[in-house]
Amino acid sequence: MRERTIFTLVVLSLVLLTVGFLVATRVDLSGLMPEQAATSSVLVDRLFNYLMGLAVVIFLLVEGALVYAVIRFRRRKGDESEGPAIHGNNTLEIIWTLIPAIIVVVISIYSYQILTQIEKPVNSPLVVRVVGQQFIWTFEYPESGVTSSSLHLPVDRPVQFQIEAKDVIHSFWVPEFRLKRDATPGQIDELTITPTQLGRYPIRCAELCGAGHAAMVGEVVVETEQQFTAWLAAGGRDPIGSASEADDSVAFDSTPDGRTVFVEFGCGACHLLSDGGGAGIVGPALDGIGDLAEERVGGETAGEYLRQSITAPNSYIVEGFAEGVMPSTYTELMTPEQIDALVEYLLTQ
Ligand code: CUA
Numbered sequence: 415m416r417e418r419t420i421f422t423l424v425v426l427s428l429v430l431l432t433v434g435f436l437v438a439t440r441v442d443l444s445g446l447m448p449e450q451a452a453t454s455s456v457l458v459d460r461l462f463n464y465l466m467g468l469a470v471v472i473f474l475l476v477e478g479a480l481v482y483a484v485i486r487f488r489r490r491k492g493d494e495s496e497g498p499a500i501h502g503n504n505t506l507e508i509i510w511t512l513i514p515a516i517i518v519v520v521i522s523i524y525s526y527q528i529l530t531q532i533e534k535p536v537n538s539p540l541v542v543r544v545v546g547q548q549f550i551w552t553f554e555y556p557e558s559g560v561t562s563s564s565l566h567l568p569v570d571r572p573v574q575f576q577i578e579a580k581d582v583i584h585s586f587w588v589p590e591f592r593l594k595r596d597a598t599p600g601q602i603d604e605l606t607i608t609p610t611q612l613g614r615y616p617i618r619c620a621e622l623c624g625a626g627h628a629a630m631v632g633e634v635v636v637e638t639e640q641q642f643t644a645w646l647a648a649g650g651r652d653p654i655g656s657a658s659e660a661d662d663s664v665a666f667d668s669t670p671d672g673r674t675v676f677v678e679f680g681c682g683a684c685h686l687l688s689d690g691g692g693a694g695i696v697g698p699a700l701d702g703i704g705d706l707a708e709e710r711v712g713g714e715t716a717g718e719y720l721r722q723s724i725t726a727p728n729s730y731i732v733e734g735f736a737e738g739v740m741p742s743t744y745t746e747l748m749t750p751e752q753i754d755a756l757v758e759y760l761l762t763q
Contacts, residue, residue, distance in 0.1 A: 438467025546584030549626030564652035585621035629683030672759020
């Protein structure tokens with residue numbers, strides 16, 4: 415009887431370990447994940463696969479024991495007797511304390527190895543300052559003095575993000591790069607990433623930061639070194655006639671459409687505007703602003719008032735709203751044509 419039990423346990427352990435090993439090394443979980451667009455993505459996914467293998471073994475073991483016990487020790491018909499009084503089993507308790515402890519230590523060592531590889535120092539990275547504020551991301555390239563609301567990166571070159579926040583805590587996250595870091599007011603946190611795949615990926619804010627949190631999204635464009643240099647040379651705007659003009663970056667079109675500017679710059683995160691899909695409550699509502707704008711400031715036409723509200727938002731604050739909440743960087747972020755288009759569009763609302 416004893417030999418049979420030991421034999422069963424050995425066979426079971428071997429089966430479980432084989433299943434776990436196969437999951438960790440052979441099963442392709444990449445379908446569950448966003449694209450692997452950086453060196454860090456591959457490393458993080460490797461750790462994820464390994465944890466998945468471990469989790470499968472533990473799941474099968476625990477659930478298997480549970481199902482076995484439920485069937486094997488179920489109450490038989492007519493059995494009204496008490497169950498046996500058991501006062502624990504020291505050997506069992508030592509085993510099921512030791513095994514998880516060993517697993518946790520192994521996971522720590524492996525995670526540490528992965529982290530060391532991700533944080534390996536790099537030579538002369540491209541420095542990009544990332545500024546989070548309610549509810550937009552802005553990116554500054556100190557070497558070239560460019561400021562932009564979209565993040566452009568050259569492929570295969572390490573980039574060091576210096577992340578900060580102007581108001582509350584945000585979190586800079588590109589799922590395709592697998593890494594994220596909090597943006598905290600009053601301090602600069604660094605994150606180094608090497609993008610490896612050309613493409614456009616979403617930037618998310620991963621820390622609840624207010625009513626517009628869900629709308630605090632941006633875009634990272636990973637491009638060739640030449641495209642990146644051309645973009646920088648054009649002051650952080652897609653040069654007219656370049657290959658990227660043909661794609662869907664309407665915000666940088668030579669004749670921008672005001673509604674598109676409103677949508678692409680995320681104005682709806684803070685402002686209610688039915689036509690532009692905005693539902694924000696942080697700033698004044700913009701439905702009917704075309705008529706209201708005329709009456710706000712004496713001596714200013716509706717157009718002048720709207721332009722001033724975008725480029726110098728603190729010069730007049732609508733009653734009931736706070737000063738200094740709206741970013742005053744739109745003159746840098748938008749082209750003059752985009753501001754014109756936005757003013758024209760708002761006048762019709
Ligand atoms: Cu910024 Cu959430």
